[in-house]
Amino acid sequence: MxxxxxxxxxxxxxxxxxxxxxxxxxxxxxxxxxxxxxxxxxxxxxxxxxxxxxxxxxxxxxxxxxxxxxxxxxxxxxxxxxxxxxxxxxxxxxxxxxxxxxxxxxxxxxxxxxxxxxxxxxxxxxxxxxxxxxxxxxxxxxxxxxxxxxxxxxxxxxxxxxxxxxxxxxxxxxxxxxxxxxxxxxxxxxxxxxxxxxxxxxxxxxxxxxxxxxxxxxxxxxxxxxxxxxxxxxxxxxxxxxxxxxxxxxxxxxxxxxxxxxxxxxxxxxxxxxxxxxxxxxxxxxxxxxxxxxxxxxxxxxxxxGWSDLGSWDAVWEALDKDADGNAARGRVVFEGATSSFAHSQGRLIACVGVTNVVVVETDDAVLVADRSRVQEVKDVVSRMRALQAPEADAHRKVRRPWGYYDSIDRGERFQVKRIVVNPGGRLSLQLHHHRAEHWIVVSGTALITRGNEEFMLSENQSAFIPLGVTHRLENPGKLPLELIEVQSGSYLGEDDIVRFDDTYGRA
The missing domain is CATH 3.90.550.10 (Spore Coat Polysaccharide Biosynthesis Protein SpsA; Chain A)
Incomplete structure (x- = not known):
């Protein structure tokens, strides 16, 4: 040419x-x-x-x-x-x-x-x-x-x-x-x-x-x-x-x-x-x-x-401001005698004492501790967790949805407790479950409930029971976020136990 x-x-x-x-x-x-x-x-x-x-x-x-x-x-x-x-x-x-x-x-x-x-x-x-x-x-x-x-x-x-x-x-x-x-x-x-x-x-x-x-x-x-x-x-x-x-x-x-x-x-x-x-x-x-x-x-x-490809925790450490000992942090972190380390807390306090070239990342449901020179291997850990079918490999405890989010705050062999927040005007799909029943307790806001052929409102401190196999929907008709606690009970509590009949957001 x-x-x-x-x-x-x-x-x-x-x-x-x-x-x-x-x-x-x-x-x-x-x-x-x-x-x-x-x-x-x-x-x-x-x-x-x-x-x-x-x-x-x-x-x-x-x-x-x-x-x-x-x-x-x-x-x-x-x-x-x-x-x-x-x-x-x-x-x-x-x-x-x-x-x-x-x-x-x-x-x-x-x-x-x-x-x-x-x-x-x-x-x-x-x-x-x-x-x-x-x-x-x-x-x-x-x-x-x-x-x-x-x-x-x-x-x-x-x-x-x-x-x-x-x-x-x-x-x-x-x-x-x-x-x-x-x-x-x-x-x-x-x-x-x-x-x-x-x-x-x-x-x-x-x-x-x-x-x-x-x-x-x-x-x-x-x-x-x-x-x-x-x-x-x-x-x-x-x-x-x-x-x-x-x-x-x-x-x-x-x-x-x-x-x-x-x-x-x-x-x-x-x-x-x-x-x-x-x-x-x-x-x-x-x-x-x-x-x-x-x-x-x-x-x-x-x-x-000052370009950086944030492909690893080491790259994040490089991109952040550091203290006199080369440490970088976000969230609630205390360093004592630590050097060239990185810590990120999403909630709980992290204390790093006498460590060098270490990465510590804390979330609601998982903690990563790694040598900063080997952070590329985190991908291999994720692959291993997927092979073990660990839910933490792909999903956070707090899961965002188009209508708001839910946070899985506790679970046992036949129950699960979620905190659900529905944005103003948000509505979950019209759905049913084959393997679980649900109890909804409104903490704040106003809920419009569809349960079978019924339609009714709930306000703070009121509750509703959704039996197994019954078609239902949750909506927020108000101008403030709707917050409620959901208690699920049944033989199977996976997110794939959802049969949708109608969905505002075009999901299958």
């Missing part, structure tokens, strides 16, 4: 190959669309991050969750390149309600694309790119994983501004982080020729190296960490994927074409999307750039903004 970036005519030709017909938009009028990839599980950050409530939804570093911080990262972006549209959030179906709730809490107007199944980051970005081009427009996508930390947002936006200039000329751009240490937890990018503005061509991508190799990369000065943040015109991504991975491109475009809107949610067609091969952006496209003249150029722009 020649040394110049793809020109406008080349981009238009690529768009036609991809089956897209976006309008031509001049560089001075480009529209930017942040795309937040929020479909991960984050099992290395157990016990806080679990399958049903993963790390992007957790406030690991401050008052905002990682999702909230990422969705606001382009806020206030001003550059000659253009304006920023509302973000697109790509997440799983099981997390769509809490995702929408967290965005509303920060006043973020976003479009939520709900993946029917996990297919990694390349199909997620492709669905978003197809969505951007749906009206014939062509915007520059700023694709960001939802689990990163950025200390200096102004420096981040400056790097994006440079990346947009290259993306407008047809490049697929990634942000590379000049390394500060020989880290084996990140992928690396080998720098190609300089482009005169601090950016470089991408020579090649390198997977997570061994320690000795990482030391060599750091000493050479020719490698940057791969941040996983990408900037590319939507049409260029679609055109490139059409050539490189046609099966993935066609499945995702079809899934989008046959998708449906449901309020703030867009649902790609499940069958078409599930037929797409699963692959990451790096494997599917980035590692192949420069090997074929049909493909767009790969460009890497430096990002010096």
């Amino acid at each position: 020649n040394d110049t970036l793809l020109g406008e005519a080349d981009v238009a030709d690529s768009e036609n190959k991809a089956g897209q017909t976006p309008k031509h938009i001049a560089a001075s009028a480009v529209r930017l669309v942040p795309v937040v990839l929020a479909g991960g599980a984050g099992s290395r950050l157990w016990p806080m991050s679990r399958e049903q409530f993963p790390k992007q939804l957790i406030d690991l570093l401050g008052p905002d969750s990682l999702l909230q911080a990422t969705a606001q990262r382009m806020k206030g972006f001003h550059a000659t390149e253009g304006t920023v549209g509302a973000p697109i959030i790509v997440c799983g179906d099981e997390h769509r309600f809490i995702t929408a709730e967290q965005l509303r809490a920060r006043g973020i107007d976003a479009r939520i694309v709900v993946e029917p199944a996990r297919r990694d980051t390349a199909p997620a970005l492709t669905i978003a790119a197809a969505d951007v081009c749906v009206n014939g427009d062509d915007a520059v996508i700023v694709a960001m994983p939802a689990d990163h930390a950025i200390e200096d947002v102004a420096a981040f936006q400056s790097a994006i501004s440079l990346a947009v200039q290259h993306a407008q000329r047809g490049a697929i751009v990634t942000l590379g982080v000049p390394p500060t240490r020989a880290d084996t937890g990140f992928g690396y990018i080998r720098l190609g020729s300089g482009l005169g503005d601090g950016a470089h061509r991408i020579a090649r991508f390198v997977e997570k190296p061994a320690a000795e190799q990482a030391e060599q990369y750091l000493a050479s000065g020719e490698y940057w960490w791969n941040s996983g943040i990408f900037v590319v015109r939507a049409s260029v991504w679609l055109a490139t994927l059409k050539v490189m991975r046609p099966a993935m491109h066609d499945a995702c475009v079809l899934a989008h074409t046959q998708g449906t809107s449901d309020g703030v949610y867009f649902r790609p067609d499940a069958n078409a999307f599930k037929s797409a091969p699963s692959d990451s952006i790096d494997y599917a496209v980035m590692e192949r750039l420069g090997t074929d003249e049909r493909f767009a150029h790969g460009v890497v722009v430096p990002l010096d903004a």
Whole structure:
């Protein structure tokens, strides 16, 4: 391929190959669309991050969750390149309600694309790119994983501004982080020729190296960490994927074409999307750039903004402020004679005495204690717990639902006690259970109860009994949260003993 970036005519030709017909938009009028990839599980950050409530939804570093911080990262972006549209959030179906709730809490107007199944980051970005081009427009996508930390947002936006200039000329751009240490937890990018503005061509991508190799990369000065943040015109991504991975491109475009809107949610067609091969952006496209003249150029722009990929508890420790002994903490924590350690308490007091390089994380139902140099093995512990069918592997004691949440506060062989909080206007599904009966005692608020053919109200200190096998529903018709205690009794108390007849939130 020649040394110049793809020109406008080349981009238009690529768009036609991809089956897209976006309008031509001049560089001075480009529209930017942040795309937040929020479909991960984050099992290395157990016990806080679990399958049903993963790390992007957790406030690991401050008052905002990682999702909230990422969705606001382009806020206030001003550059000659253009304006920023509302973000697109790509997440799983099981997390769509809490995702929408967290965005509303920060006043973020976003479009939520709900993946029917996990297919990694390349199909997620492709669905978003197809969505951007749906009206014939062509915007520059700023694709960001939802689990990163950025200390200096102004420096981040400056790097994006440079990346947009290259993306407008047809490049697929990634942000590379000049390394500060020989880290084996990140992928690396080998720098190609300089482009005169601090950016470089991408020579090649390198997977997570061994320690000795990482030391060599750091000493050479020719490698940057791969941040996983990408900037590319939507049409260029679609055109490139059409050539490189046609099966993935066609499945995702079809899934989008046959998708449906449901309020703030867009649902790609499940069958078409599930037929797409699963692959990451790096494997599917980035590692192949420069090997074929049909493909767009790969460009890497430096990002010096205090970036961190929060993939482990060690990375969280790195991102937090530390005391004089190198300790970092959140919640109720006391250090005495401890060094280089991290502790996170969600409630109970943690006291760390005379320990070094230790991670301690406390939640309502689990405690993690680990050597900070071996935190990558937390994922293996989660796999072992799943094999043992331990519920703590995937679910917290406090479980969020679209109507509110419940907290399992006690259980025995044939009983379980839950604290249930229903938001104003919230309503549980119309359901029955084959194996358990339920007693409801209202603690505060007002409850509207459906029980068989009956419908009645309960207020504070009143109760109702729901016999086994009887259709029932709980609603909060008031303006304040409804709190009640539920006592379940029966031979089986699993959450899969629910037969739903009607559900406001579209759950099966």
